[in-house]
Amino acid sequence: MGMTKRAGYQGTGPGAITPDGCAVELYARLPVGTEPDIVAAAVPPGASILELGSGVGRVTHALVERGFTVTAVDESQEMLDRIRGARTICSPIEDLDLGESFDVVMLGSFLVHAADVEVRQALLRTCARHLAPGGCVLIQREGEGWHMNLPRERIDPSGFTVRVVSAEPIGDGANSVHVEYEFPDATWTQTFLSRPLTKDQFENALAEAGLTVAAYLTDDGTWVRSRLAGGEGSPLPHSS
Template sequence: MELRMREGYEGTGPGAITPDGCAVELYARLPVGDEPDIIAAAVPEGARILELGSGVGRMTHALLERGFEVTAVDESAEMLERVRGARTICSPIEGLDLGETFDVVLLASFLVHVGDVEVRRGMLRACVRHLAKGGCVLIQREGEDYHTNVPRERVDPAGFTVRIVSSEPVGDGVDSVRAEYVFPDATWTQTFRARPLTRQQFEEALGEAGLRVDRYLTADRVWVRAVPVTGG
């Protein structure tokens, strides 16, 4: 069954494209960065991790290699087909209710910046709903110049180029972002919507869901460790 592309989202390039414009083959090619090391340093060894928005498993596989038990959730069955070694669940994040809890809930890929405020609220509630007592939520934010330092590009050591071509306001505090990924043998594009959040707006969104910042894990405050306001 072919899923309809979401309004304001588009993807081009070889292979399957998910409703939010992500190309499955592209994400299967992208290398994992230092994110797994940041996560591993912030949580207990061997923790049970619920990874929300796992995609093809770039971080999933790296976390498994570090001895974590990972449940990978994504709304794209074609993405999850690429995940190996982890339990997988095909579901939208905001409606997820597994009836169980985890030591760590991971919300990466800038998902907290989704344009739809109600979807963001649902995602953060899902994080809290699945968090074990004493557990933490790890969230990846956009860099503070993500929407202003455009156009920009980065040449990856693996031999491809990532470009953020534009970020244009479309109303209600939301921007339309266009990205390009250029490989020697193929090019993919993705257009998606994102809501810039100042540090204060981000922390207020957490508070609304019953979370607070425990600490920022990186100097640029992109990675955040959050815990329940009540202390879990």
Template structure:
């Protein structure tokens, strides 16, 4: 388990505290539609941090070609129909370029600034000329609007119980995922980023934000800076 990360609940827990069984149950929501509306039809997508394929599978159904990357073999075992690569994202070098690179699961909020830079460099390293990077980031009030909870029609209740500062601009976040028959928890470290800090992080690696794809600004299309 990574320092500052842990998880509880049935099934395998990955080093960052994610539960494979939980992510297999989580509803996918609007994310595949957001991606599909932002990129060319039939694009070849490199999905970094694919997990169990919650977004991968709907993208395949929409006609995209997906190379799905995750460091957890247990997560990748749940992915069907996509080329899969089991590797740490920060070290990835496939020697290929892609129309679209996706950095999902709020990985841009890594507590380790060096790791964040490496993740963004991986995006740039695999980006084809004229391609775009889609980045999923946290909402502006995600660390201040706590505790909060959301109930899903599937029967799931998601609670963000706390976000406590642990130094150097990093918070320790505690989340609960409650189904009628099972409960999972996750504790993880996250570095909140203002719009200005986010733009600066992109600029460090030669990227620039092109458009916010959602009203809450949690999905961003970025490209290589001129």
């Protein structure tokens, strides 16, 4: 049974489209990128990871190959059907309550920029709710000025073009963002809602969920390791 499309989110192109406008076939084609390396450098080897918004397992599979135990969560069963080697759970992230805790909770794909503030708060509460003592939450943020100087495009080394076409204000600080992915044999589009966050706004959002920044993991500040405020601190990688 398909889920209801999220208001303001849509996608076009071959194959199944998820409630937030993501195309399953598109995400199955996208390269892994640097995310698994960033995660592996930030947490202890063999950590248990709750990956929120896993999609087709683009990052999941690379983490499993590195020896992590991954529980992958996504609201799209079509996405989860592509995942191998990890436990999968089909659920909206904001409603998730497994009654379990994990060494690491991952909130990637810029989900922290949800346009609906209540949804963002619920996502971060889900992160905190599933965090083991001394564990950490890894969060992916949008880059500085990501909504500005549009349109812009990038040609991936693998041969496709990703084009951020527009980010139109819809009120209350949120934008409707339109992105195109052009491959030699197919084109996909996605329209979604996103709320830009300054560093202070991001850190205040964490604080509302009982979290605090432990470290910014990348020079551009797009990956962050956080922990429970007043907790034992986030685990650090084991030295080799």
